Amino acid sequence: MRDKTIQSSTFNSSTAAKKAIDGNRSGMPQDGSCAQTEAETNPWWRVDLLESYRVTTVTITNREDCCAERINGAEIRIGNSLENNGNSNPRCTVISSIPAGGASTFQCNGMEGRYVNIFSRAYRQHLTLCEVEVNAVPVPVGMESDKSWKGEKQAEADTKSQRKQRNPSGLGNFSFSATGTRRICGLSEPGARHCVK
Numbered sequence: 001m002r003d004k005t006i007q008s009s010t011f012n013s014s015t016a017a018k019k020a021i022d023g024n025r026s027g028m029p030q031d032g033s034c035a036q037t038e039a040e041t042n043p044w045w046r047v048d049l050l051e052s053y054r055v056t057t058v059t060i061t062n063r064e065d066c067c068a069e070r071i072n073g074a075e076i077r078i079g080n081s082l083e084n085n086g087n088s089n090p091r092c093t094v095i096s097s098i099p100a101g102g103a104s105t106f107q108c109n110g111m112e113g114r115y116v117n118i119f120s121r122a123y124r125q126h127l128t129l130c131e132v133e134v135n136a137v138p139v140p141v142g143m144e145s146d147k148s149w150k151g152e153k154q155a156e157a158d159t160k161s162q163r164k165q166r167n168p169s170g171l172g173n174f175s176f177s178a179t180g181t182r183r184i185c186g187l188s189e190p191g192a193r194h195c196v197k
């Protein structure tokens with residue numbers, strides 16, 4: 001899956017945000033495979049899926065060496081908005097706890113969004129994520145429910161363009177015969193009377 005990650009701050013050079021999607025579930029930060037923020041208030045981490053998906057599950061691997069309880073109360077948020085860095089998007093769940101070094105899977109039931117955030121309400125604390133795995137399926141063309149992350153007009157243009165690509169006959173306004181040479185006009189197409197039958 002294509003992706004981009006960012007976090008509210010980075011503890012040191014071996015704890016970059018991308019370490020949470022490096023495919024390594026090691027829970028030991030010294031292995032260099034965990035993302036970790038500075039100790040701060042409301043630390044967060046985000047992955048950009050680059051387009052909107054329906055997220056089925058999010059699996060998070062917690063750190064193993066210590067401090068497993070720091071993940072408690074963190075929220076998984078999914079949506080298309082970058083308001084408040086994406087942390088105001090709809091909430092999938094509040095994490096009660098994840099065992100030290102363990103991986104827990106949270107059901108998000110097809111919540112739609114381009115951004116998946118892990119948002120902690122902690123006070124002056126590190127957010128450490130050793131692996132975050134997002135399972136998602138593409139949103140069917142023309143079914144996007146929230147286009148607020150880009151201009152409405154652009155979204156509308158995109159949708160029309162995609163619809164045209166996937167279904168050249170559009171909404172039944174016109175179509176082409178099997179040979180591609182004969183245009184058949186539908187009732188609702190403006191100027192239909194000019195079509196060649």
Ligand SMILES: [Ca+2]
Pocket residue numbers: 019020021022023024025026033034130131
């Ligand atoms: Ca990792």
